[in-house]
Amino acid sequence: xxxxxxxxxxxxxxxxxxxxxxxxxxxxxxxxxxxxxxxxxxxxxxxxxxxxxxxxxxxxxxxxxxxxxxxxxxxxxxxxxxxxxxxxxxxxxxxxxxxxxxxxxx
Amino acid sequence: xxxxxxxxxxxxxxxxxxxxxxxxxxxxxxxxxxxxxxxxxxxxxxxxxxxxxxxxxxxxxxxxxxxxxxxxxxxxxxxxxxxxxxxxxxxxxxxxxxxxxxxxxx
DNA sequence: TTCGATATTCGACGATCATCGAACAACGGG
DNA sequence: CCCGTTGTTCGATGATCGTCGAATATCGAA
Numbered sequence: 187x188x189x190x191x192x193x194x195x196x197x198x199x200x201x202x203x204x205x206x207x208x209x210x211x212x213x214x215x216x217x218x219x220x221x222x223x224x225x226x227x228x229x230x231x232x233x234x235x236x237x238x239x240x241x242x243x244x245x246x247x248x249x250x251x252x253x254x255x256x257x258x259x260x261x262x263x264x265x266x267x268x269x270x271x272x273x274x275x276x277x278x279x280x281x282x283x284x285x286x287x288x289x290x291x292x
Numbered sequence: 293x294x295x296x297x298x299x300x301x302x303x304x305x306x307x308x309x310x311x312x313x314x315x316x317x318x319x320x321x322x323x324x325x326x327x328x329x330x331x332x333x334x335x336x337x338x339x340x341x342x343x344x345x346x347x348x349x350x351x352x353x354x355x356x357x358x359x360x361x362x363x364x365x366x367x368x369x370x371x372x373x374x375x376x377x378x379x380x381x382x383x384x385x386x387x388x389x390x391x392x393x394x395x396x397x398x
Numbered sequence: 399t400t401c402g403a404t405a406t407t408c409g410a411c412g413a414t415c416a417t418c419g420a421a422c423a424a425c426g427g428g
Numbered sequence: 429c430c431c432g433t434t435g436t437t438c439g440a441t442g443a444t445c446g447t448c449g450a451a452t453a454t455c456g457a458a
Contacts, residue, residue, distance in 0.1 A: 200394075201387070201391055202320065205311055209309075209315055210445095210446085214307075229405085237406085238405090238407080238449075238450090241406055241407085242447080244406095259455075260403065260404060261404065261455095274390050275390075276382075276390075277386055277387070280383055280386045281311070281383070284382075285307055288306075318416095334435065341418090342418055343434085343435065343436090344417080344419075344438095345416070345417050346435090347435060348415090348416070348417080348436095349416085350435090350436095351436090363424095363425095366427095367433090367435090368435065
């Protein structure tokens with residue numbers, strides 16, 4: 187948990203890396219939660235996996251330019267990174283819309 | 293090269309499987325070529341990989357419901373599978389549009 | 399300064415992936 | 429019927445992935 191977190195230059199992220207980051211059910215659920223309810227404390231995710239695994243997925247999302255990590259006191263706040271909508275317009279919106287239609291939010 | 297080829301029920305394909313199929317540069321180029329010029333003989337792809345590798349990627353695309361393989365005499369014709377636009381509307385269009393903008397067609 | 403809460407990093411493990419060459423199967427043409 | 433063309437399948441190999449527990453780092457609070 188260092189600060190600052192390494193975030194990639196958004197223009198340097200390849201499309202295929204973003205698509206790969208999106209191709210996992212858990213990561214998709216994380217993004218859907220962020221899109222629905224805004225930013226969120228790291229610990230507030232009920233992922234059903236160990237902390238180390240969750241940390242791994244967060245890192246994949248961060249390196250793909252999809253989320254930003256920010257330190258807030260002793261915790262970590264995760265938020266969608268809005269530059270993604272400029273880098274790849276429509277991509278995240280489309281995928282999340284399809285995801286919610288296919289696997290309905292409880 | 294058997295006939296008929298096994299094609300999945302389009303409704304049974306998970307979104308994450310499609311996204312995974314899309315997350316490879318070569319597969320993306322194959323789809324872009326099909327979208328740009330319509331169906332195409334298997335052998336007409338200049339993929340820069342061995343036939344067995346190309347066959348593998350074709351299989352991934354087929355199993356993800358993105359393309360259809362059809363036998364035509366002694367050859368094999370590959371085409372985009374249009375049911376994909378009903379299963380996941382806008383997904384392929386969005387991705388291909390972004391791909392062509394990011395890596396310009398020569 | 400010591401302690402607990404919070405998240406990352408470090409092996410390790412089995413699974414999947416992208417790639418290749420070799421062997422194989424199916425078909426049309428001689 | 430034998431051949432060449434056309435893809436697929438079958439190991440094999442090295443890389444990456446998802447997962448975990450243990451160890452570690454950082455910060456606020458006591």
